[in-house]
Amino acid sequence: MIKEDKQPILVSHPSPDLYGSDLQLLESVTALAGSGHPVHVVLPRTGPLQKLLVDRGASTEVIPFPVSRKSVLNPKALPGYIIETIVATARSVRLLRRVRPELIYANTITAPVWILAGWLTGTPTLCHVHEAEETGSRVLQMLLAAPLLLCRKVVVNSLASRKVIYESWPRIDDRIKLIYNGIPQHDTTTSGILFPKDEGIRIVLVGRLSPRKGTDVALEALANLVEQGLDVSIALCGDTYPGYEWFEDSLRRRATRDDLNGRVQFCGYIKNVRDYLEKADIVIVPSITEPFGNVAVEAQLASRPVVASNVQGLAEIIDNGRTGLLCPAGDHVKIAEAVFLLVKDPGWAAKIAQAGYDSAVQRFSVERYQESIVSTVEELIVARNGLYRLFDRLKGGRR
Incomplete structure (x- = not known):
């Protein structure tokens, strides 16, 4: 359940599976929930990630929304994708008005619906980019990265990702922060012999x-x-x-x-x-x-x-x-x-x-990663709250 004493952080994620960006999300949620932030994760469908998110302290909700792939940016698929995006954005706006999150944490750029909904509702959005790939088409790269223009902060997982984003939209550069992934280290390390002679x-x-x-x-x-x-x-x-x-x-x-x-x-x-x-x-x-x-x-x-x-x-x-x-x-x-x-x-x-x-x-320790995620999110929340207080003072001065 969402805690009542604080506004939640709403996390959008495009997959309920357990691959790279999915597992990295678990570390982000663990860090934020462990720091006292209520975390509400929205997924497009059910899957194994959902239970693990709850175990890490988040509440979850399943709402269908489209995921952008290179395959949708063609004349046949694009009209249907645009219609899905419009419908899903309206649905997302209604959810944001119900949940009233302090911040949207868009985990990957492949679900721009949530970035657009955040912009429409005035909700600050941080996008954690996991998939900035170099492509042969500059136009395609720019289209895929365009939603980042609406974000207050962009976290990247490598210098290579930062380069792709910068080459697409240089104006975003001052909003980008590099945080390398954190990979859990197990208690013991492997000590087995490499290349045993009796086996292949x-x-x-x-x-x-x-x-x-x-x-x-x-x-x-x-x-x-x-x-x-x-x-x-x-x-x-x-x-x-x-x-x-x-x-x-x-x-x-x-x-x-x-x-x-x-x-x-x-x-x-x-x-x-x-x-x-x-x-x-x-x-x-x-x-x-x-x-x-x-x-x-x-x-x-x-x-x-x-x-x-x-x-x-x-x-x-x-x-x-x-x-x-x-x-x-x-x-x-x-x-x-x-x-x-x-x-x-x-x-x-x-x-x-x-x-x-x-x-x-x-x-690539988990501890370094979690500390960086929490500090980045909290800096954005503090900046947002400071702007609200300034706006309130300005309104009071005009009365």
């Missing part, structure tokens, strides 16, 4: 089955390693986005060919990926674009050597050759080469895993 090399990839995550690139890298004589397998931990079933079908067909047959495990969605990370010899993150890259940090915290694409946030997480290895995005040959180098030098691989663990503990 175990690779793990955690993430949605999608072209953006480079899952197809990972399978070709695996095939390259098999061609070089390595006994190697890969576990794919994640399901596919609705509408991308064709991509999963293509992956499964590729996995049945002679060179990969029996070497690819489709695990589906995994609630506790740490179990898989700890069983891995190497974790790969072959994303084509990645504003941050929680999985890379999670692998470092599990003391596993990481091979990742040299893109966006991944390049900020990994110091190439010291805390992991970076390869050109989409280059399965280079990814295979990096894996091969680690396998042939287990001592070096262990040093990289240890350096990655030390870096992740220092740079």
Whole structure:
């Protein structure tokens, strides 16, 4: 239930699932609720995230609203999306007038309905951007980032995200604050031996089955390693986005060919990926674009050597050759080469895993993240309340 002594913070989030931005939301809610702020989370549908949010101290409500994707910005899909947005905005405005939040915390830019509703009702809005991706179209980037013009504050999860937003709308730059994600650190770290001689090399990839995550690139890298004589397998931990079933079908067909047959495990969605990370010899993150890259940090915290694409946030997480290895995005040959180098030098691989663990503990702690989120939100609330008090004094002076 919403506490009565304070106005709540209304959090909008476009997914009830348990992937990167969903799990990061749990840390934000924990921080805000733990600091005495009532938190009310609005989701577009029910899902596993809802119960976890309640466990972290939030109240939740399910109200359908559209989520913006690149796929809606085409002549066929755009009219329907606009109609959905108008209807959902009216519904959102009614909810804001009922709940009367002190602040809207829009977790991701993919649900601009709430940013628009905040602007229409005069409710200050903070948008936490998790998905600022570089695209080939400057116009498309500007359209996707345009709702941020209506926000009082914009939190980004990497310098790469900040760059994308700045290049789209430079006037927003003074409203942007960088807060790297906070990844939970478990009580113990993995001490298992890498590359046991009596077993094959175990690779793990955690993430949605999608072209953006480079899952197809990972399978070709695996095939390259098999061609070089390595006994190697890969576990794919994640399901596919609705509408991308064709991509999963293509992956499964590729996995049945002679060179990969029996070497690819489709695990589906995994609630506790740490179990898989700890069983891995190497974790790969072959994303084509990645504003941050929680999985890379999670692998470092599990003391596993990481091979990742040299893109966006991944390049900020990994110091190439010291805390992991970076390869050109989409280059399965280079990814295979990096894996091969680690396998042939287990001592070096262990040093990289240890350096990655030390870096992740220092740079991406949950405590640092939560403190930064609370201070940013409270600064915005104080500024908002100060403006209201000034407005009240001005009104009183005119009486």
